[in-house]
Amino acid sequence: MSIVVRDPHRTDRATADAFAAFGVATVHEAQHRTGLLDPALRPVWPGAHIAGTAVTVSVPPGDNWMIHVAVEQCREGDVLVIAPTSPSQAGYFGDLLATAVAARGVRGVVVDAGCRDVADLRRMGFPVWARHICAFGTVKETLGEVNTPIVCAGQRVEPGDVVVADDDGVVVVPRRSAPALLGACRTREEKEAANRARYARGELGLDVNAMRERLARKGLTYTDREPTDDH
Numbered sequence: 001m002s003i004v005v006r007d008p009h010r011t012d013r014a015t016a017d018a019f020a021a022f023g024v025a026t027v028h029e030a031q032h033r034t035g036l037l038d039p040a041l042r043p044v045w046p047g048a049h050i051a052g053t054a055v056t057v058s059v060p061p062g063d064n065w066m067i068h069v070a071v072e073q074c075r076e077g078d079v080l081v082i083a084p085t086s087p088s089q090a091g092y093f094g095d096l097l098a099t100a101v102a103a104r105g106v107r108g109v110v111v112d113a114g115c116r117d118v119a120d121l122r123r124m125g126f127p128v129w130a131r132h133i134c135a136f137g138t139v140k141e142t143l144g145e146v147n148t149p150i151v152c153a154g155q156r157v158e159p160g161d162v163v164v165a166d167d168d169g170v171v172v173v174p175r176r177s178a179p180a181l182l183g184a185c186r187t188r189e190e191k192e193a194a195n196r197a198r199y200a201r202g203e204l205g206l207d208v209n210a211m212r213e214r215l216a217r218k219g220l221t222y223t224d225r226e227p228t229d230d231h
């Protein structure tokens with residue numbers, strides 16, 4: 001059965017948007033090192049940082065028909081997350097589809113397959129994270145699904161989940177845990193800010209994080225060079 005789910009539950013806009021203040025590494029750490037998509041997914045141009053709500057698309061290999069179907073389901077603040085049912089390098093997504101989704105307020109696209117027209121995407125400032133940059137064309141023959149749970153680059157993504165992406169990669173946050181995770185991200189950022197300030201003053205991680213005793217318990221020893229060894 002091939003279905004399109006209209007208007008799935010989405011993480012509320014303010015919560016999803018607030019994640020844009022945090023890097024992918026922070027979000028991944030704050031949710032106990034879960035949710036990171038395969039790091040083989042790279043930004044097709046550097047410097048973009050987005051957060052938004054997932055519209056999911058399950059596509060057959062080499063066939064991007066369902067992306068056209070998905071465009072209609074997109075709205076302001078969404079991120080289109082596309083996964084083929086078996087691996088494909090084909091260029092599913094390019095500047096034409098980017099123009100269509102950008103017109104609907106989509107923040108960016110994550111595709112576990114190929115993306116093309118990269119120079120145009122960069123000029124447009126439209127962010128895409130993809131496994132391949134590849135000009136191979138796709139066909140429009142076979143149905144897939146829109147807004148059903150998918151596995152994209154090794155992670156389960158449900159429609160309405162929060163997707164955060166930057167130069168480090170892509171992380172997904174389940175809709176139900178998103179509000180609480182925001183607090184954990186803030187706590188982590190505050191701790192890092194405090195540590196960063198101490199490192200900038202020249203303090204050592206060994207002291208800032210009270211590591212010396214634990215290192216000694218593990219058996220780390222220091223030896224002073226004998227003056228007679230001086231040759």
Ligand SMILES: O=C([O-])CC(=O)C(=O)O
Pocket residue numbers: 064091092093094095096097098116117137138
């Ligand atoms: O049209 C396609 O098949 C993909 C593409 O290149 C575009 O969206 O510009």
Ligand SMILES: [Mg+2]
Pocket residue numbers: 094095096116117
């Ligand atoms: Mg194109």
